Amino acid sequence: MEQDKIYLLIATFLFAIGFVYGFYTILRGHKYQGLLLFAFIIGGFAFQTLGLNIRGAKVMSCPLGNLFEIIQFISWSLIMAYIIIRYVLKLQLLELFTTFIASALSFFSFLYPQWDKPYENSLFGGNKWIELHAALAVFSYGIYALMAAVAVMYLIQHYSLKRKLPSKVYNFLPSISSSLEGSYKLLLTALLFYSISAIVGSMYWFQDFESISKLKFTMTIALWAFSISLVFLRKKDVVFGEVFAWLCLLLFNFAILTVLPIDNRSSNKTRDTSGIVELHESSQEAVLNLK
């Protein structure tokens, strides 16, 4: 196995061990050692950064050239977002849910070796703006993932309160009010990064609209519209509570769906500037076959 993959695998295991430790402790009715779990997160993040860095040096660009790399990058962005945002949100158990999603995404990326297809180096043709556009878009997906984690926390707490479940485990979860507020803040942050990414990308769409994959372009616009509608509906108090949390989850799933049609650079047919990477007819078929 290549060195970058070994590091990424170590990171995956560190996230998973952190999650198992935290989950087991909580199930036993105790609060886990926050510092210990954070150490697993930081350790995993360091290995993941190292792995992605080696991969980036190899492909001479931000490693976003195939599904494996994109999922790894989302997982990395999730942890990055968590490390930055944890002091702002101050939500109990957020680290536990973060390790769960990070390890799940990371394991998922290793599931199909064919997702890590080789592609031509210098993915973005040396254009730093496209690279920035892609990196920001994937980073926003990481924040969407964190938003989904907080929404799940809300739904579990809401369910336990409604069902009057007496387990002390629920006392460790944050209140429904703070997790709802947290998911809304994360939605705004994700939308901000996604919008900046779209603005940077749009400079190229205008120049060469014909070369853009229409499916990817539509999905990009749809994700942006979905996010902004949700912000608007929440702001106007049209959606709230449970419905808002479910919509946050749906939004994250939709964001992940927009990643699925992405494949590698094996074909030299087009360079997609509308989304994160180019999309090929063949890769769409491959994804459909996988489904």
Place this chain on the structure above:
Amino acid sequence: MSSKNLFLIGSSHHSVPLEIREKLALSADDTEYIYNFLKESKNISEFLVLNTCNRVELYGVSDKEDIQEEVTQLLSQLHDFDTAFYKRYSFWKRDLEVIRHIFEVASGIDSQIIGENEIFGQVKDAFREATENKTLGSTLNKVFQKSFQAAKWIRSNTSICRGQISIGSICVDLASRIFGSLEENNVLVVGTGEVAEKTLEALQAKGCSMYSVTGRNIEKSRNLANLYNGSVIDFETFQNSLSIFDIIISSTSASGLILSEQSIRKAVLKRKGLPVFLIDLAVPRDVDPKSANLGSVFLYNMDDLSMIANENLKNRQNEVVICKESIQEKATYLWEGMNRISQKKSTPILHEPQEFHA
């Protein structure tokens, strides 16, 4: 003085029914009498009296083998009991058993309400009183200091104190799971029942400060409101302002429903998704149970709260076994250490396990 001469005589809720416990309870004068009397005793070198509503215990150190008779007589005379009668309702422990017992008492695992915190303060008070009376020597001093450490360790490292068991505390726990910090929450109390008052007390302890009270008896409502610096709302019209309240506690003695599903629905619509916590402490119920179907309404009645209390108590009871094992280990360690010291007075005590220093 050898540490092997530790003794304990006492009675507690475990073996003594309430009506006898009432008779065995010590007044402040009784305690003072015991202190003054035993200070003069040549057979007892150290002692401490622990007197709570559920237990009366005398801890001491004595070289005399048959010291049991002497202290039993003292306590029987104090209560005007026949010695045999007193013996029937009291227990006698020596040495390691004494250490284990006080560790369990201070940790709250020997309490009637397992894991309660009050006992820790009571043991500390008893220790302070004995210190002031100068009746503690190196043995009891060490045993009690270690019992405080053991209690702290047990409370921080096991679940013995987790999960509330009083209705007021359970309501606060639930409110915290809904709103997080309770400082900004508006509380309405409908009716002036005792449980509602206790719940208000618990909410206030958690930082709640905005209260309104309503009830048919305006005088009682005003009194309760004054106690918590709250305001009084007219009982006839309070339903019009339901939407401004986050927590509503209802405990009237009305025979029918006070809060209909329709009035709650109206309030919920005005609150635009903000959750509302309804606590129905009344029997028969004040709040229409159908209100629980509304998305942002969290309705708990007495049965729900009692169920949570029972579950929490069960969890604490399950934890007792784990606590007892830890305490046995710590008590034995202390006992052996103390014996080593008394055997080789110049040899310092061995290092204790790291975990002991909680």
